Amino acid sequence: METRVVSAERSDQETLRNLLQLYAYDFSEILSLDVDQTGRFKEEPLAAYWSDAWRFPFLLRVHEHLAGFALVDHKSKLSAADDVWDVAEFFVLRKYRRAGVGMTAAHQIFAAHAGKWEVRQRRANVAATSFWRRTISAYTGGLFSEELVDDERWRGPVQRFLSGAGATGRILPEWPERSRFAAVVEDRSARS
Numbered sequence: 802m803e804t805r806v807v808s809a810e811r812s813d814q815e816t817l818r819n820l821l822q823l824y825a826y827d828f829s830e831i832l833s834l835d836v837d838q839t840g841r842f843k844e845e846p847l848a849a850y851w852s853d854a855w856r857f858p859f860l861l862r863v864h865e866h867l868a869g870f871a872l873v874d875h876k877s878k879l880s881a882a883d884d885v886w887d888v889a890e891f892f893v894l895r896k897y898r899r900a901g902v903g904m905t906a907a908h909q910i911f912a913a914h915a916g917k918w919e920v921r922q923r924r925a926n927v928a929a930t931s932f933w934r935r936t937i938s939a940y941t942g943g944l945f946s947e948e949l950v951d952d953e954r955w956r957g958p959v960q961r962f963l964s965g966a967g968a969t970g971r972i973l974p975e976w977p978e979r980s981r982f983a984a985v986v987e988d989r990s991a992r993s
């Protein structure tokens with residue numbers, strides 16, 4: 802599928818707001834989320850994505866269709882370091898799942914934003930952890946670290962890696978629990 806990642810403009814705010822409702826609906830399976838009396842999930846403020854220089858909103862498109870979105874911050878959610886890219890939210894519409902759209906989009910985003918990356922999943926979101934391990938493994942050739950964080954900053958797995966020319970395949974010494982996850986790299990063709 803021809804997957805494209807495009808910057809979401811301020812004029813796309815309503816589109817993102819609508820997609821975030823579908824995202825919240827998916828998360829309501831693992832988080833205790835209810836809709837309000839109008840049938841909508843609580844909305845998080847989005848305006849900062851067009852006023853803060855360190856926030857980057859994206860829409861995912863397959864051909865001319867909307868297929869999802871990604872919200873990326875250039876600030877660590879864990880340490881507040883401003884030289885770390887963080888995937889704040891990432892979503893692929895159900896119609897487009899398990900077709901490589903998420904992986905292709907994530908690779909485009911990693912390649913366009915060189916440097917240190919942290920990708921976090923809630924502990925209960927085991928499908929997302931499988932997705933990110935596979936996606937990051939494919940991008941880095943299996944060289945990334947994973948830490949299970951369990952404190953007030955975050956509760957769940959966090960993968961760390963470097964992106965950009967010459968950076969992939971390196972692991973920084975300050976990253977905890979350095980390990981290879983080559984085992985999660987599977988050859989799609991081998992399984993078909």
Ligand SMILES: CC(C)(COP(=O)(O)OP(=O)(O)OC[C@H]1O[C@@H](n2cnc3c(N)ncnc32)[C@H](O)[C@@H]1OP(=O)(O)O)[C@@H](O)C(=O)NCCC(=O)NCCS
Nearest residue numbers: 891892893898899900901902903904922928929931932935
């Ligand atoms: C997680 C999500 C982004 C995956 O998007 P996707 O486009 O379906 O992912 P891809 O097709 O690129 O998947 C690539 C690989 O990741 C793994 N993967 C993807 N979804 C998976 C799932 N539900 N369960 C287990 N592994 C999964 C598989 O190895 C897959 O390869 P395969 O289909 O050949 O087996 C999508 O399911 C989604 O939006 N989920 C709800 C929101 C969410 O949890 N976002 C992540 C927040 S951290």
